[in-house]
Amino acid sequence: xxxxxxxxxxxxxxxxxxxxxxxxxxxxxxxxxxxxxxxxxxxxxxxxxxxxxxxxxxxxxxxxxxxxxxxxxxxxxxxxxxxxxxxxxxxxxxxxxxxxxxxxxxxxxxxxxxxxxxxxxxxxxxxxxxxxxxxxxxxxxxxxxxxxxxxxxxxxxxxxxxxxxxxxxxxxxxxxxxxxxxxxxxxxxxxxxxxxxxxxxxxxxxxxxxxx
Numbered sequence: 001x002x003x004x005x006x007x008x009x010x011x012x013x014x015x016x017x018x019x020x021x022x023x024x025x026x027x028x029x030x031x032x033x034x035x036x037x038x039x040x041x042x043x044x045x046x047x048x049x050x051x052x053x054x055x056x057x058x059x060x061x062x063x064x065x066x067x068x069x070x071x072x073x074x075x076x077x078x079x080x081x082x083x084x085x086x087x088x089x090x091x092x093x094x095x096x097x098x099x100x101x102x103x104x105x106x107x108x109x110x111x112x113x114x115x116x117x118x119x120x121x122x123x124x125x126x127x128x129x130x131x132x133x134x135x136x137x138x139x140x141x142x143x144x145x146x147x148x149x150x151x152x153x154x155x156x157x158x159x160x161x162x163x164x165x166x167x168x169x170x171x172x173x174x175x176x177x178x179x180x181x182x183x184x185x186x187x188x189x190x191x192x193x194x195x196x197x198x199x200x201x202x203x204x205x206x207x208x209x210x211x212x
Contacts, residue, residue, distance in 0.1 A: 021045045026053040028065045034079040037086065037209060038127050038139070075156045076140070077131045079211075083167060084130040086208025089114050090184045091172070091201035096191055098125045102138020102153045109143055109151040109191040111184045130207070134164045136174065136182070147178055149192045169212070172204035 021042050024035050036043040069076055079085070088096040095114040101107020115126050129137050136143040141153035145162045157163065165182065166175050173196055174182035181196040181203045197203065 017042070018045055018047055022047040022050055022053065026050050026057060031065055031078060034085075038124050075158070077129060077135075077137075081131050081133070082129055082209075082211050083132055084207035084210050084212070085128065087114055087126045088128045088130075088208075089206050091204040091206070092184060092186065094184050094186065094202075095126050096128050096184075098128070098138040098153070100125060102141050105141065105154055107141070107153040109138075109153065111186065111189050111191050130165070130167060130174075133158070134160065134166060136163075136165045145176060145178070145180075145193045149194070151182070151191050151193065167205075171198065172206065174203075174205055 024032060024042075025047060028035055063071075066078060069078055093114070094111050097110040097112030098107065099110050099112075101109065112126075124139060127139060129135075129139075131137070135156060137156065138153060142156040142163045143151045143165070144154040145151055147162050154163070162176070164176065167173075168175060175196060176193065178193070179196065180193040181200075182205065183192050183194040183200070184202045185192050185194075186202070194203070
Protein backbone atom coordinates (compact mmCIF):
# COMPACT_ATOMS: atom_id res chain seq x y z
CA UNK A 1 0.00 0.00 0.00
CA UNK A 2 1.16 3.52 -0.71
CA UNK A 3 1.07 5.64 2.44
CA UNK A 4 2.26 9.24 2.55
CA UNK A 5 4.63 10.20 5.35
CA UNK A 6 4.41 13.92 4.69
CA UNK A 7 3.57 15.85 7.86
CA UNK A 8 0.30 17.73 7.95
CA UNK A 9 0.94 19.52 11.20
CA UNK A 10 -1.15 17.21 13.42
CA UNK A 11 0.00 14.76 16.08
CA UNK A 12 1.24 11.27 15.29
CA UNK A 13 -2.12 9.60 16.04
CA UNK A 14 -3.90 12.00 13.68
CA UNK A 15 -1.36 11.28 10.95
CA UNK A 16 -1.74 7.51 11.35
CA UNK A 17 -5.51 7.84 11.06
CA UNK A 18 -5.18 10.13 8.03
CA UNK A 19 -2.87 7.66 6.30
CA UNK A 20 -5.25 4.83 7.15
CA UNK A 21 -8.13 6.65 5.47
CA UNK A 22 -5.90 7.64 2.53
CA UNK A 23 -5.08 3.97 1.91
CA UNK A 24 -8.80 3.11 2.05
CA UNK A 25 -9.69 5.80 -0.49
CA UNK A 26 -7.00 4.58 -2.87
CA UNK A 27 -7.64 0.85 -2.60
CA UNK A 28 -11.10 -0.05 -1.29
CA UNK A 29 -13.26 0.81 -4.33
CA UNK A 30 -16.81 -0.50 -3.77
CA UNK A 31 -15.95 -1.50 -0.19
CA UNK A 32 -15.23 2.10 0.83
CA UNK A 33 -18.83 2.69 1.94
CA UNK A 34 -18.65 -0.31 4.29
CA UNK A 35 -15.34 0.94 5.70
CA UNK A 36 -17.09 4.17 6.65
CA UNK A 37 -19.99 2.27 8.22
CA UNK A 38 -17.45 0.76 10.62
CA UNK A 39 -15.79 4.10 11.33
CA UNK A 40 -18.28 6.81 10.29
CA UNK A 41 -16.19 9.71 11.62
CA UNK A 42 -13.37 8.80 9.21
CA UNK A 43 -15.50 9.94 6.28
CA UNK A 44 -14.97 13.63 7.08
CA UNK A 45 -11.18 13.38 7.40
CA UNK A 46 -9.35 15.38 4.74
CA UNK A 47 -6.63 13.15 3.29
CA UNK A 48 -5.47 15.60 0.63
CA UNK A 49 -4.65 14.72 -2.96
CA UNK A 50 -4.65 10.94 -3.58
CA UNK A 51 -4.03 11.13 -7.32
CA UNK A 52 -0.41 9.92 -6.94
CA UNK A 53 -1.52 6.79 -5.10
CA UNK A 54 -4.22 6.10 -7.68
CA UNK A 55 -1.69 6.58 -10.48
CA UNK A 56 0.73 4.08 -8.90
CA UNK A 57 -2.07 1.55 -8.56
CA UNK A 58 -3.06 2.01 -12.20
CA UNK A 59 0.51 1.92 -13.49
CA UNK A 60 1.31 -1.31 -11.65
CA UNK A 61 -2.06 -2.86 -12.62
CA UNK A 62 -2.66 -3.83 -8.99
CA UNK A 63 -5.43 -6.22 -8.02
CA UNK A 64 -8.46 -4.78 -6.26
CA UNK A 65 -9.19 -4.99 -2.54
CA UNK A 66 -12.10 -7.32 -3.36
CA UNK A 67 -9.70 -9.66 -5.20
CA UNK A 68 -7.34 -9.62 -2.20
CA UNK A 69 -10.09 -10.59 0.25
CA UNK A 70 -11.56 -13.29 -1.98
CA UNK A 71 -8.20 -14.89 -2.84
CA UNK A 72 -5.81 -14.12 0.01
CA UNK A 73 -7.97 -13.58 3.11
CA UNK A 74 -11.32 -15.29 2.42
CA UNK A 75 -12.09 -15.58 6.16
CA UNK A 76 -12.86 -11.85 6.13
CA UNK A 77 -16.27 -11.13 4.57
CA UNK A 78 -17.08 -8.36 2.13
CA UNK A 79 -20.29 -6.39 2.53
CA UNK A 80 -21.88 -8.48 -0.24
CA UNK A 81 -21.31 -11.59 1.92
CA UNK A 82 -23.39 -10.28 4.82
CA UNK A 83 -26.89 -10.74 6.16
CA UNK A 84 -26.44 -7.97 8.73
CA UNK A 85 -23.82 -5.68 10.21
CA UNK A 86 -23.26 -2.83 12.65
CA UNK A 87 -24.63 -2.62 16.17
CA UNK A 88 -26.63 -5.71 17.18
CA UNK A 89 -29.20 -4.52 19.71
CA UNK A 90 -31.72 -6.64 21.58
CA UNK A 91 -35.22 -5.59 22.59
CA UNK A 92 -33.94 -4.89 26.11
CA UNK A 93 -31.91 -2.05 24.60
CA UNK A 94 -28.44 -3.56 25.02
CA UNK A 95 -25.81 -4.19 22.34
CA UNK A 96 -23.24 -6.86 21.65
CA UNK A 97 -19.86 -5.50 22.75
CA UNK A 98 -16.59 -7.11 21.69
CA UNK A 99 -14.37 -4.93 23.92
CA UNK A 100 -11.63 -5.78 21.44
CA UNK A 101 -12.03 -9.50 22.11
CA UNK A 102 -12.65 -10.11 18.41
CA UNK A 103 -8.96 -9.38 17.85
CA UNK A 104 -7.75 -12.37 19.86
CA UNK A 105 -8.56 -16.02 20.43
CA UNK A 106 -10.87 -16.78 23.36
CA UNK A 107 -12.05 -13.19 23.79
CA UNK A 108 -15.56 -13.02 25.28
CA UNK A 109 -18.57 -11.39 23.64
CA UNK A 110 -19.93 -8.90 26.18
CA UNK A 111 -23.22 -7.07 26.56
CA UNK A 112 -23.04 -3.30 26.90
CA UNK A 113 -24.79 0.00 26.25
CA UNK A 114 -25.35 0.88 22.62
CA UNK A 115 -23.36 3.75 21.13
CA UNK A 116 -24.72 6.84 19.46
CA UNK A 117 -23.12 10.08 18.31
CA UNK A 118 -19.52 10.54 19.45
CA UNK A 119 -19.65 7.21 21.26
CA UNK A 120 -20.47 5.42 18.01
CA UNK A 121 -17.43 7.06 16.46
CA UNK A 122 -15.05 6.43 19.34
CA UNK A 123 -14.39 2.74 18.64
CA UNK A 124 -15.65 -0.23 16.65
CA UNK A 125 -16.29 -2.53 19.63
CA UNK A 126 -20.02 -2.57 18.86
CA UNK A 127 -19.56 -3.47 15.21
CA UNK A 128 -20.65 -7.03 14.48
CA UNK A 129 -21.24 -8.98 11.27
CA UNK A 130 -23.58 -11.83 10.37
CA UNK A 131 -22.61 -13.62 7.16
CA UNK A 132 -24.61 -15.51 4.56
CA UNK A 133 -22.62 -18.65 5.43
CA UNK A 134 -23.95 -18.45 9.02
CA UNK A 135 -21.03 -16.85 10.85
CA UNK A 136 -21.58 -14.39 13.69
CA UNK A 137 -18.37 -12.38 14.01
CA UNK A 138 -16.60 -9.23 15.03
CA UNK A 139 -14.15 -7.48 12.72
CA UNK A 140 -11.71 -10.41 12.67
CA UNK A 141 -12.69 -13.58 14.54
CA UNK A 142 -15.85 -15.67 14.67
CA UNK A 143 -18.15 -16.31 17.61
CA UNK A 144 -17.83 -19.90 18.81
CA UNK A 145 -20.17 -21.36 21.44
CA UNK A 146 -18.15 -24.51 21.99
CA UNK A 147 -21.66 -25.91 22.62
CA UNK A 148 -21.46 -24.36 26.09
CA UNK A 149 -22.87 -21.16 27.58
CA UNK A 150 -20.21 -18.55 26.87
CA UNK A 151 -19.67 -17.08 23.41
CA UNK A 152 -15.99 -16.64 22.62
CA UNK A 153 -14.09 -15.37 19.58
CA UNK A 154 -11.94 -17.89 17.74
CA UNK A 155 -10.40 -18.10 14.29
CA UNK A 156 -13.04 -18.74 11.64
CA UNK A 157 -12.72 -22.34 10.45
CA UNK A 158 -15.61 -22.32 7.96
CA UNK A 159 -16.86 -25.76 9.00
CA UNK A 160 -20.04 -24.75 10.79
CA UNK A 161 -20.58 -26.59 14.03
CA UNK A 162 -20.27 -24.35 17.07
CA UNK A 163 -19.57 -21.40 14.74
CA UNK A 164 -22.83 -21.75 12.78
CA UNK A 165 -25.80 -19.49 13.58
CA UNK A 166 -29.17 -18.93 11.93
CA UNK A 167 -31.34 -15.82 12.20
CA UNK A 168 -35.12 -16.15 12.29
CA UNK A 169 -36.61 -12.83 11.07
CA UNK A 170 -40.01 -13.71 12.55
CA UNK A 171 -38.85 -14.28 16.14
CA UNK A 172 -35.66 -12.18 15.76
CA UNK A 173 -33.75 -15.00 17.44
CA UNK A 174 -30.25 -16.13 16.51
CA UNK A 175 -30.20 -19.91 16.90
CA UNK A 176 -27.77 -22.79 16.81
CA UNK A 177 -28.53 -26.38 15.89
CA UNK A 178 -28.22 -27.22 19.60
CA UNK A 179 -31.61 -25.53 20.00
CA UNK A 180 -30.18 -22.67 22.04
CA UNK A 181 -30.39 -18.97 21.26
CA UNK A 182 -27.99 -16.05 21.48
CA UNK A 183 -29.04 -14.20 24.64
CA UNK A 184 -28.01 -10.94 26.23
CA UNK A 185 -27.46 -11.67 29.93
CA UNK A 186 -27.85 -8.49 31.98
CA UNK A 187 -26.78 -10.40 35.08
CA UNK A 188 -23.50 -11.61 33.61
CA UNK A 189 -22.94 -8.62 31.30
CA UNK A 190 -22.09 -11.06 28.51
CA UNK A 191 -23.80 -12.59 25.49
CA UNK A 192 -24.48 -16.25 26.12
CA UNK A 193 -26.25 -19.27 24.67
CA UNK A 194 -29.49 -20.12 26.51
CA UNK A 195 -32.66 -22.08 25.93
CA UNK A 196 -34.82 -20.35 23.32
CA UNK A 197 -37.91 -18.72 24.81
CA UNK A 198 -40.66 -17.25 22.70
CA UNK A 199 -40.97 -13.51 23.26
CA UNK A 200 -37.81 -13.24 25.40
CA UNK A 201 -36.66 -9.66 24.79
CA UNK A 202 -33.04 -10.53 25.59
CA UNK A 203 -33.08 -12.95 22.61
CA UNK A 204 -34.74 -10.65 20.08
CA UNK A 205 -32.00 -8.96 18.02
CA UNK A 206 -32.19 -5.93 15.75
CA UNK A 207 -29.44 -5.00 13.28
CA UNK A 208 -28.13 -1.59 12.32
CA UNK A 209 -27.62 -2.59 8.67
CA UNK A 210 -29.50 -5.42 6.99
CA UNK A 211 -29.00 -7.16 3.64
CA UNK A 212 -32.03 -9.46 3.44
